[in-house]
Amino acid sequence: MLVIDKYAYTNRIVNWSPKVKGLVWLLCMVIAFQPVVWLKAILIVAMAGDTIFVTKVSIQRYIKWFYVILPFLLLSIIGIVFTMATSKGQLYFPIRLFGNYFGISRIMLPKGLLLAVQVLAAVVSTYWFALTTPFRQILDLLVSLHLSNLIIEETMLMYRFIFIFIDTFEEIHRAQKLRFGYRNIRTTIHSLSILVKMLFEQIMINYEAMTHALDAKLYDGEFKVEKSRSAND
Amino acid sequence: MIELKDVSFAYEKNKPTLKHISLKLGGDHENIVGIIGPNGSGKSTLFLNLVGMLKPSEGEIIVDGMPISYHKRALNNLRKKVGIVFQNSDRQIFYSIVQDDIAFALHNLKLPQEEIDERVDRVLKELDIEALRDKPIQYLSGGQKKRVAIAGILVLRSEWLLLDEPTAGLDPDGKRRMLMLMKRLAANGQKIIVSSHDMDFMYEICDHFFILNDGQIVKSGRKQDVFLDEQLLRDCKLAQPWLVKLHQKLKLPLYANQQALFEAQESELKGGESK
Numbered sequence: 195m196l197v198i199d200k201y202a203y204t205n206r207i208v209n210w211s212p213k214v215k216g217l218v219w220l221l222c223m224v225i226a227f228q229p230v231v232w233l234k235a236i237l238i239v240a241m242a243g244d245t246i247f248v249t250k251v252s253i254q255r256y257i258k259w260f261y262v263i264l265p266f267l268l269l270s271i272i273g274i275v276f277t278m279a280t281s282k283g284q285l286y287f288p289i290r291l292f293g294n295y296f297g298i299s300r301i302m303l304p305k306g307l308l309l310a311v312q313v314l315a316a317v318v319s320t321y322w323f324a325l326t327t328p329f330r331q332i333l334d335l336l337v338s339l340h341l342s343n344l345i346i347e348e349t350m351l352m353y354r355f356i357f358i359f360i361d362t363f364e365e366i367h368r369a370q371k372l373r374f375g376y377r378n379i380r381t382t383i384h385s386l387s388i389l390v391k392m393l394f395e396q397i398m399i400n401y402e403a404m405t406h407a408l409d410a411k412l413y414d415g416e417f418k419v420e421k422s423r424s425a426n427d
Numbered sequence: 428m429i430e431l432k433d434v435s436f437a438y439e440k441n442k443p444t445l446k447h448i449s450l451k452l453g454g455d456h457e458n459i460v461g462i463i464g465p466n467g468s469g470k471s472t473l474f475l476n477l478v479g480m481l482k483p484s485e486g487e488i489i490v491d492g493m494p495i496s497y498h499k500r501a502l503n504n505l506r507k508k509v510g511i512v513f514q515n516s517d518r519q520i521f522y523s524i525v526q527d528d529i530a531f532a533l534h535n536l537k538l539p540q541e542e543i544d545e546r547v548d549r550v551l552k553e554l555d556i557e558a559l560r561d562k563p564i565q566y567l568s569g570g571q572k573k574r575v576a577i578a579g580i581l582v583l584r585s586e587w588l589l590l591d592e593p594t595a596g597l598d599p600d601g602k603r604r605m606l607m608l609m610k611r612l613a614a615n616g617q618k619i620i621v622s623s624h625d626m627d628f629m630y631e632i633c634d635h636f637f638i639l640n641d642g643q644i645v646k647s648g649r650k651q652d653v654f655l656d657e658q659l660l661r662d663c664k665l666a667q668p669w670l671v672k673l674h675q676k677l678k679l680p681l682y683a684n685q686q687a688l689f690e691a692q693e694s695e696l697k698g699g700e701s702k
Contacts, residue, residue, distance in 0.1 A: 328563075
């Protein structure tokens with residue numbers, strides 16, 4: 195079970211209009227991608243502080259959520275700042291390699307750091323939005339933006355089934371761990387391959403059951419998503 | 428009235444799951460019909476045949492005098508008449524919010540919005556789940572999910588309601604609520620066909636029974652008749668309901684439900700005191 199989702203339903207500003215929250219998020223995005231760096235830094239601190247305040251989440255747990263994006267962020271920054279060059283002068287900490295030099299590019303380093311700040315600001319703002327807005331409100335927002343029904347439908351179904359997928363994954367993983375499936379690298383790889391296979395099988399079985407259930411509910415190819423009634427009042 | 432005439436069904440050739448089943452559902456005073464059978468006896472397969480999701484390899488199924496026709500439009504009409512709730516709730520709830528999912532079938536029927544709202548409100552109240560209206564599905568308990576799944580079919584207001592193992596995985600409170608719900612629905616004229624191997628539950632709720640074993644109907648009748656043969660039930664990997672055991676082992680009268688037993692015993696105790 196994803197705990198992260200619970201905060202969206204129990205925070206201090208859960209009853210704010212989703213449009214206001216959407217606007218705040220948009221404003222944050224503009225700040226995150228405008229050129230003035232110190233504004234971005236302020237945004238990160240302010241939004242992180244506000245998120246912790248309104249959701250009453252502990253700082254440790256909040257920081258933990260960034261572990262998810264950290265690998266991606268680090269990989270892209272590393273890809274940007276490390277480079278090969280023909281002369282020493284273009285690099286910090288040059289290392290001689292195959293007749294050329296390998297190191298951190300003097301031109302790309304500031305750009306890489308800027309990108310890191312930018313991404314962090316955007317992620318902090320998005321976390322703020324995701325952690326304060328219940329899913330039904332997000333749907334209301336998408337509907338009132340007149341997005342195509344296909345996108346809304348997809349969003350809705352993903353949100354519904356991601357939890358079933360995670361639950362299934364955890365159940366299988368736990369059962370394997372209990373029977374020492376993850377003792378060493380060899381068994382880990384073996385167990386993981388079985389896990390993936392089982393997930394596929396589950397998908398096939400569930401697909402059939404869901405087709406029957408869709409038939410029983412007279413499904414005709416469209417999942418209608420409308421504004422919730424409370425949003426209409 | 429649903430009638431099966433010599434219906435057989437096989438998933439694989441020469442390995443029939445249902446074997447020459449003939450039966451009539453929906454006679455007088457048979458509002459809740461129970462299909463009892465052990466695991467793998469063909470209960471779910473029978474249900475899928477009843478709603479036209481599987482087609483019998485032999486025989487035919489007649490609903491209100493007309494054999495089931497397997498065209499899409501005819502099937503949709505059949506499913507407006509016969510609603511089915513499956514065992515696994517998670518596989519039949521598609522929306523992330525309770526009231527959206529309940530309205531799903533009505534949107535598919537393209538009903539006007541006011542009527543959809545009205546029907547959803549009514550069913551939420553009927554199943555006592557108004558408080559769950561805006562809840563995301565993944566935070567519901569098993570029993571709550573079950574009721575949402577039933578609500579999603581009840582809104583169709585179908586004449587028949589098929590419930591496949593409605594008490595599987597429910598706690599005693601969930602079971603009690605299911606019992607009350609089914610009684611209430613039946614009192615309002617809803618015809619229900621329910622499958623289960625929960626003997627006490629079935630004994631309490633059903634008016635008429637079919638015992639299904641290895642794809643065949645081995646016995647049918649009212650509750651006074653079908654549960655008396657202990658050996659037959661044991662051969663079918665089933666057991667007697669506890670009220671029947673009391674009747675046969677302790678020679679008590681056969682009570683229709685536990686309430687009747689308790690009331691009879693209480694009045695007897697009082698009678699004893701006054702002597």
